[in-house]
Amino acid sequence: MMTRMEREEIQKIVEQAIQDGKNTLYEGKVASYIPELAKANSSNLGVCIETKEGEIYASGDYSIPFTVQSISKTFSLILALQTAGYEKVFSKIGMEPTGDRFDSILQLELKDWKPFNPMINAGAIVTASCIDLPKGFEEFLRLVRRLCGNDQIWLNENVYRSEKKTGTRNRSIAYLLKSDGVLEGEPEEVLDLYFRMCSIMVTAKDLAHYAMILSNRGEDPVTGEQLVDRDIVRIVKTLMLLCGMYDQSGEYAVKVGLPSKSGVGGGIVAVAPGGMGIGTFGPMLNQKGNSVGGEQILRTLSEKLNLHLFA
Ligand code: GLN
Numbered sequence: 001m002m003t004r005m006e007r008e009e010i011q012k013i014v015e016q017a018i019q020d021g022k023n024t025l026y027e028g029k030v031a032s033y034i035p036e037l038a039k040a041n042s043s044n045l046g047v048c049i050e051t052k053e054g055e056i057y058a059s060g061d062y063s064i065p066f067t068v069q070s071i072s073k074t075f076s077l078i079l080a081l082q083t084a085g086y087e088k089v090f091s092k093i094g095m096e097p098t099g100d101r102f103d104s105i106l107q108l109e110l111k112d113w114k115p116f117n118p119m120i121n122a123g124a125i126v127t128a129s130c131i132d133l134p135k136g137f138e139e140f141l142r143l144v145r146r147l148c149g150n151d152q153i154w155l156n157e158n159v160y161r162s163e164k165k166t167g168t169r170n171r172s173i174a175y176l177l178k179s180d181g182v183l184e185g186e187p188e189e190v191l192d193l194y195f196r197m198c199s200i201m202v203t204a205k206d207l208a209h210y211a212m213i214l215s216n217r218g219e220d221p222v223t224g225e226q227l228v229d230r231d232i233v234r235i236v237k238t239l240m241l242l243c244g245m246y247d248q249s250g251e252y253a254v255k256v257g258l259p260s261k262s263g264v265g266g267g268i269v270a271v272a273p274g275g276m277g278i279g280t281f282g283p284m285l286n287q288k289g290n291s292v293g294g295e296q297i298l299r300t301l302s303e304k305l306n307l308h309l310f311a
Contacts, residue, residue: 010305011057014047017300018059021045021282021293028284028292031264036162037067040266040283045293048208049301052221052275058205065201066281067159068144069263070102070289072197073124074236074244075144080118080130081232083139089130092182093123095239102246102289103169105176113180119243119261122173128194129185137196146227147213148206160199167195198263204279207269211277214259221275237271241309248288256298257308268294272307 022045032038046061068075080089098116100106107116115122133139137155145151174191177183183190213220214237218228240259245252252260258278260270266283268291278301282293302308 005305007055007057010049011059013301013304014049014057014059016304017047017297018045020300021047021280021297024292024296025282025284028282028286030266030283031285031289033166034159034163034264035166036156036159037264037283040066042284044266045282045297046204047278047280047294047297047301048203048205049272050205050208050212050277052212052216054222056205056208058208061281062204062208062279064281065203066267066283067156067198067263067265068200068202068267069198069265070119070121070124071202071207071261071263071265071267071269072140072144072200073119073127074240074261074269075147076124076127076131076140076197077118077236077239078147078228078232079140079143080127081235082229083133084130086231086235089118089127092126092130093118095242097243097249099247103173105169105173108173108176113177113182115177115182117239117243119239120246121170122177125170125174125190125194126177126183128197129183129190131193132185136193140193140197141200144200144202147210148202149209150202150206153206154201155196156199156201160196163199164192164195167191170194202267204267204281207267207279208277209279211269211271211279212275213277214271215273215277216275240271245290246288248286248290252290252295256295256302257310258298258302260298262290262294264289266291266294268298270298272305273309276307
């Protein structure tokens, strides 16, 4: 469907999507539980699409950097699977969606002490503990830079310090998991890696490139290099579809129908079919912690470009 459209027509749809997104911003609020994030500009909104043929469609604030936050959970899962392997990672973390908030502690005592999936905080903290490398954060940053095609991606020290200082809920999760032997290693060290991974700065354009690589089964279409194994890409995309928007994943899958991951910095990364990647940015969030503007943009794009996986 997409390929038959003219470039101009697609760009018009992208502009329309931004307009639709703007109309929803009043429904959201910027995240404030991490004090540094409260400084976000509530009117920011941007989108970028990248295809494996190298076409780029973009509008709005697609090149403004923001912290990746929970979108880091997809990169850290890739790194954990690459280094610790499938058996180890999924002996400690499940693959099931939850109906609970992203930072919930509720289920941890109810089911085997094992976090439900790697896309919620508890799961991502255990994922971080599986990245058993001497320079874990440097390796993580290297991977993100490669997959986003941008070697300028950097750590925002202010956000990192702000979250480290105030992250009592994540600390509770880590110590609880430690007390039951699910979390290996020193909780403070694991949390430090987790907070750093959440605090790197990306743009909607970076996310579009990353999603394009995931859509292209992990292969860089320009160099032909396999950046991530196909099996790992399959696992990550499946978990994004089932759990990437937390306790809104079901509704989002019905309405948008693309494997996606959000972060409280305002980003959403969405993997469209056929080698197409989409990144959005809008820091106004709904109550589930997902970008309201980004979600609307993706709804418009999914409908107008006929991208829904099950349509
Ligand atoms: N760093 C954030 C946290 O741990 C990530 C949460 C999110 O983006 N939903 O609370």
